[in-house]
Amino acid sequence: MNLNKINFFYFLGIGGIGMSSLARYFNYMGKIVHGHEKNETILTKKLEHEGIIVNYCDNVEMIPNWISSEQCLIIYTPAIPISNKQWIYLNNHGKNIKKRSQVLALITQNNICIAIGGTHGKTTTCSLLGHILYSSGMKITAFIGGISKNYQSNFFSNGKKIFLVEADEFDHSFLYLSPNITCITSIDQDHVEIYPNKEFLKNSYINFLEKTKKPYKKIFLCKEDTLSSKDAIYYSTTEKDNYYSDNLSIKNHKWYFDFHTPKENWKSLVLPIPGEHNLKNVTAALAISDYLKINQDKVRKALLLFKGIERRYSIHYKSDKKVYIDDYAHHPTEINALIKTIKKCFPKKRILGIFQPHLFSRTKFFEFFFIKSLEKLDFLILLEIYPARESPKDYNNISSKILLDKIKMISEKNKIISSLSNVVEVIDKNELNFDIILTIGAGDIDTLINPIKNLLYKKYG
Structure with a gap:
């Protein structure tokens, strides 16, 4: 498919972090972009402000009449339920329908492409690398799995x-890509509904690495992980290898x-986001x-000016009495790393964690590890499991x-349970002797950010 001949784009699930970056790309390219999302969010409001048309009603009457044109491409996310009325209609009437991952592959297939993968750390690595390249003057187009604070x-x-x-x-999405430079930040079992054991996951990553192509054909691998390749350039934080960090x-x-x-x-570079895991x-x-x-001086300047990613160790309130941090951590490994970092940054402080588990399958599979990680909190408010694409x-x-x-x-x-809507009231009424408050999770727990901030400003100034 020649994307240059496509003038109209319709996104099913436009509010997703991956879908919205594609929508922004085609809008940037001067195309006509519409989309459907179940609920209005801060992100969808921003898309509308940028000129993208978003509808929130699962009604076929909301679909524009150009949808059956040969010049239209329908892009969908696997998270869309098969019962969605718009999806049923588009499946029957659309001429061109593709998954998000297929479209990303089409955009990049004839260009130099750097792909950052990994169970943990890929968004931070991708966002920082994009910032370094962009600010150094290199001509770059970046699709990030989070909101860069530098570029909003x-x-x-x-x-x-x-x-x-x-x-x-x-969903094996990365296997559509054929990058020239590939980086794998970590391999830790996740998405257990797709990869029932770590060997399945590892084999999928190996297949992904094998798609790395010339020119460049270079693979960057973390030495502490379990993958190897004859084309690998290794980096480490524990061993002296091709590239490594220490001290x-x-x-x-x-x-x-x-x-x-x-x-x-x-020597003496600033780590823009705290934590040993972020050093990797x-x-x-x-x-x-x-x-x-890229010149060392330009890299140092980019590190100093890097503001981070929203929902990655995002400090929303800080006073002499309380600190409020929000983080996307939704895997036991990530929660452990977050708590460890906070205890280093704020030693001897008491931590209240509000955690929203994400997916029933992940919660069940890692049940023992979630118990061990959450037990490290001084106080815990546990929310109901966010089902996403799964049915309770x-x-x-x-x-x-x-x-x-x-x-x-x-x-x-x-240790208590609360509904999402009652959390702020629970915090307000319970005189918990906490110093640090955390919201943790990948669902809709981010809707608590402003109410918690407002509560803290009201109580502590």
Whole structure:
């Protein structure tokens, strides 16, 4: 398919983080972009402000009349339920229908493409690398799996010399891509409905690596992980390899580290996002930047000016009495890393965590590990499981109550369940002696950010 001949784009599930970046790209290219989303969100409001038409009613009358044109492409997300009326209509009347991952592959297939994959860290790595390349003057188009605070978007572009994309392993989506430079930040089992064991996941990543092509045909792998390749350039935070970082330290609440290339030692760089896990992500971004011959001074400046990603260790309130941090962590490994980082940044402070489990399948599969990670919090408010694409009736053997009962077997004190709508009232009425408050999860828990901020400003100034 020649995308240059397509003038109209209709997105089913336009409010998703991956779908919205594509919608923004085609809008940026001067195309006519419409879409459907179940609920209005901050993101969909921004899309509308940018000139994209969004409808929120599952009604075929909302679909524009150009939908059956040969010049129209319908793009859908697998998260759309098969019962969706618009989906049924479009499936019967649309001429061109493709998944988001297929369209991303079409955009990048004849261009130099850098793809960042991995269970954890890919959004941070991709966002930082995109910022380094963009701010250094390289002509880049970037599709990010989160909202970059520097660009207030999950899409930014100043040219098309290089396309930078986040490679999503869900539903084997990344196998449509054929990148020139590939980076895998981590391999940890997740999406258990797709990969029932880690061997399945590992094999899928191997298949992805094999799609790396010339020119470049280079693969960046974290030495601490389990993958290897004859085309690999390794980076590490524990071993001296092709690229590595060490001497991590905290001074005056700022994190510093040294970075080593095959030819140079870069001393006392600022780690823009705290945490040992983020040192790995930053090392990956720096390794690719150096391989592309980005000047050290430009890299240092980009690190200093990097503001991070929304919902990745985002501090929303800070006073002498309380700190409020929001984070997207939804896997036990990510929650452990988050809590460890907060305890280093705020030693001896008491932490209240509000956690919304994401997916019944993930919660059940990692049940023991969620219990161990959440038990590390001083106070826990557990929300109901966010089902996303799953149906609760298919998972009778797991619920937030079941999870909480098992957590209480280890530590009963200060662990409760709440509905999303009652959380702020629970915090307000319960005189919990916390210093740090966290919202954790990948569902709609982000709707609590402003109410919690408002409560904290009201109570503590």
